[in-house]
Amino acid sequence: MTSQRVVIAGAGLGGLRTAEALRAHGFEGEIVIFGDEAHAPYNRPPLSKEALYGEISHEKLAFRVRSTATDLTWRLNDPIAGSDLDAHTVTLASGEVVSYDALVAATGVSARRLPIPGPPATAAAGRHVIRTLDDAFALRASLTPGARVVVLGAGFIGCEVAATARQLGCEVHCVAIDSHPMIRPLGIELAAELQRRHEAQGVVFHLGVGLTAFEGDDRVTGVVLSDGTELAADVVVEALGSRCNVEWLDGHGLDLTDGVLTDNALRALRDGVALDGVAAVGDIARYPNPRFDQRPWRVEHWSIPTDTGRRAATVLNAYLSETDYADIVATEWDALPAFWSDQYEIRMQSYGMPGLADADGIRLLEGDLHGECVMGYHRGEDLVGVVGIGMLKVVNGYRHEVGTATWIRERATS
């Protein structure tokens, strides 16, 4: 038998974990991982947090690789440009065509830029995003004491960058179209409390407004908001959410409207039918999680690449070795999403999908909103998520209660 080859597109956390899990299952064929960055996989969460303070290096952030997975073929700085899912090949930007027996899409997301004219969208012009190590290097150099920083977007990454910049002695304005920072996942009560804490640290919010213009020619000197406010700026950070890196899969009938739509076995769906041997993992995987419901969701949390990587590897290994495949696919998989965030001394830890809660389903479960607390997020009677501010042991205790969806209980009894 000729050796089989698994091609993994994307040298990030999801790609690495899938490869390690394939080896853990005993897959002995070739595993080739293509990455468009120059770096081997590294940890991104510190990029908006501690990495902006002092020394950062790839060495410090690089993931450890399991001792059972040292025989992977890393092709860094070698982006994939296209694919042919019928011929089972990918085409690199260099023009080289590589065939595969199984393909893993692990290309993650990129930071979204505002489509508003202005100075060049580059760090050198003062317009930053934060997704890669190189982005963090550039931003860190600009966050000097007294620098005037405008953060566009008040989601998790925007709020973390705002907190970090404040602690570095920058003057920080945060602009968002939402009414409160992080309101979409957290709900109004907790969001309002976190806003208060940011303001106590000196962050100035401009909420319910958008950006109408950048000022400056070669370098950004300020921004103009939709309410007419003008803010001078030395540094602008665009933390406006993400765009999925899936163009290389275009043209094959996959649903790429929001990441890669898959079934619960993480097999890409082509015109609604699962494609054997083509999986999506990590930030771009949009899959149904029966713990909550039957709708497919895409979740950009750090826990997802590891969980999806393991699931995809189990399914692909069974497919490649032609064992128990139907059984493994049919075994429902319902990993619990987990997320954390650090802002000032605040450690936030979440489990489940708080964003699925009913508008009136958010309740204080433990503690005190103005100190440490655990909030519960309910959809109907189901607890779909919990968020802890501090109280780590207490919030961890709720893990087992999150997302045992009513529809599953009903299905079991019918």
Place this chain on the structure above:
Amino acid sequence: MGLKVVVDMNVCQDHGQCVFAAPEVFELDDNGRLVVMVEEPDESMRSAVEDAADVCPVQAITIEG
């Protein structure tokens, strides 16, 4: 050589994710600080300990052996 678990306590931020992956090996004490209960776990624990090292958000866990 047997398995050895080392946690860099200067890096560990007490996320406690390792505790779910390998509760026999890791525990959070009453102050929420991580304690490694078994520094040289049995070989049968390898996969659980590897899983624990995977899920540590700050990659504080190394496995020797």
